[in-house]
Amino acid sequence: MSSFSIRQPVLAMLLVGVLSGCSLAPQYVRPDAPVAASYPTASTQSPSVVAAADIGWREFFPDKRLQALIASALDNNRDLREAALRIEEARAQYNIQWADQVPNLNATASGSRGRTVIPGVTPGGTSVVTSNYQVGLSLAAFELDFFGRVRNLSQAALEQYLATEEARRAAQISLVAEVAKAYLAERAFTEQLELAKNTFESRQKAYGLAQQRFEVGATSALDLRQNEILVQSARVSYLTLQRQRAQAENALTLLVGRPLTDLPPAQTLSEQNIVTDIPAGLPSDLLARRPDIRSSENRLRASNASIGAARAAFFPRISLTAGIGSASNELSGLFESGTRTWSFVPQLVLPLFDAGRNRANLSLAEARNNIAVVNYERTIQVAFREVADALAARETLEEEIEAQRKVQDAQAERLKLADLRFQNGIASSLDLLDAQRELFAAQQQLIQTRLLRLTNAIDLYRSLGGGLQENAVASGTATKAE
Known part of the structure; x- marks a missing residue:
């Protein structure tokens, strides 16, 4: 039989296996979002305002020092590096x-x-030395994917890869928000520390005057002890804030991934013009804007494809093994005429x-x-709650800052x-x-209320999918908070 006559059925079976394959995976249907159609405290926004996902973090955080910290964290943070390497792995x-899914050809x-002894009339028989040399191409056990087992396994791996990539994007969004919050926390502790230091020094002076007055009999011991209590309380606050500021700086260093050197000057909390009117x-917009939700859905698609692969295991599996080449008992005669060889070994495996x-694999x-x-639905619910919480806080925090400022002014006047x-x-x-x-x-x-207002704006920015872009991708206007 000529090699052409053998090639025809082989190619035909390969074509049939590629074109006639079907998938036994269930048709994917996105689950309904288990949340309300709107947020409880969402206010009507102007259509000219840019969505959070379209606001670059450089526009959202105008503080140059914070921008440098975020850029450094994106380059050096080890958790983000691991997430990127997970993408390469997937x-x-x-x-x-x-x-x-593709035939693997091997040369x-x-x-x-070898030496073989042939029994004969002579004692010990007759020894024969034989040689055999072969070269060629081989197709090793290529499965004809009639029922989509291989294709569904490949689809599941693809969805896992896409899920990992979305997970890295979610990690970046979280990193940007965490760096900003850690920086603002460090700024708040710094301002509180400066305030505690000034208070401690002024109370020390007041205590010295009270001691002099006590020594001359102008005040009682009770007044002196009250002054002493205030001095020691201020000292405790000062030492506590020193520790908290150092720990906040250490946390920021860990997030950034390098020592905090060669940075632009820092700004106070009142100078942080972070965008708040988002x-x-x-x-329903979260389904497209939040990478963690997209990652969860990719994993759901992967598990859906795995069902198809498990179902296909109940059906016959057809594989092909074939080879073509040349064989000779002399190395020099490998490519001479008449030495061509071929093999064609189809195999059918039917589970009995x-x-x-x-059945257990399908149930699994x-x-x-x-x-x-369940994980996909929970991810949506968590995202909904994060946005709703940030919106609820945004409704009152501006008034809280104004009220607290009036309290401070009133206390200063009282003093x-x-x-x-x-x-x-x-x-x-x-x-x-x-x-x-x-x-x-x-x-x-x-100071704490100002910090809470800024961190709430960051939480809303992150929960709406902001922080993935470095620069704005759409034009618009946005209000910045003091």
Whole structure:
């Protein structure tokens, strides 16, 4: 039989295997989002306002020092590096799985030489030395994917790869937000530390005066001890804030991935013009804007494809093994006429009894798919809650800052009046000390409220999918908060 007559059925079977394959995977249907159609406290936004996902982090964070920290973190953070390497791992795994859909051709060469004893009339028989040399091409066990088993495994690997890539994007968004929050926390501790230092120094001076007054009998021991309590309280606050600021700086260094050197000057919290008036949109927009939701859906698609592969295991599996080449008992005669060889070995495997293995594999794939559905729905619910919480806080934090500022101003005025009354002998030193204590608490609380307002804006930016772009991808206007 000529080689052409052999090639025809082989190519025909390969073509049939490629073109007539079907998939037994369930048709994918995206689960309904288990959340409300709108956010509880979402306000109507102007259509000219840019969506969070379209605002670059350089526009959202105008502080040059913070921009440098974020850029450094994107280059040096080890968690983000690991996420990027996970993408390479998933891509390689997909390429391995995809290769099973394509025939693998191998060049082969072999040689053997042996001595065989043939029994005969002579004692010990007759020895014969034989040689065999072969070269050629071989097709090793290529599966004709009639029922989509290989194709579904490849699709599952592809979806896992896409999920890993989306997970890296989600990690970047989280990293940008965490660096910004850590930086603002460090700034808040720095401002509180400076305030505590000034308060401690002023109370030390006041305590020295109180001690002098006590020594001359102008004040009582009770007044002296009250002053001493204020001094030590300020000292405790100062030392506590020193520790907290150092720890906040260490946390920021870990996120950035390198020492915090060669950075632009820092800005105070009141100078942070972070964008706050971000449109919330609809919960359905999160499905396209949040990489973690897209990653969860990719994993759901992968589990759906795995069901198809598990179902295909119940059906016959057809594989082809073939080869063509040249063989000779002399190495020099390998390519002479008449030495051509070929082989064609189709194989059909039909599952008959496997002690329930295939059924268990299908049940496992279906269970994992159900778990993936639950994870996908939970991811949407968590995203909805994050946005709703940030919106709820945004509604009141501006008023809280204004109210706290008025409290601070009132306490400052109270301290002036208490000091004036004390100097004129109208009020006791206890009134003055209480006014000092209340003013310090009000000043600290104003810093905390400013920090809370800024971190809330960052949380809303992150929860709406912002932080993936470095620069804005759409034009528009946005309001910046003090």
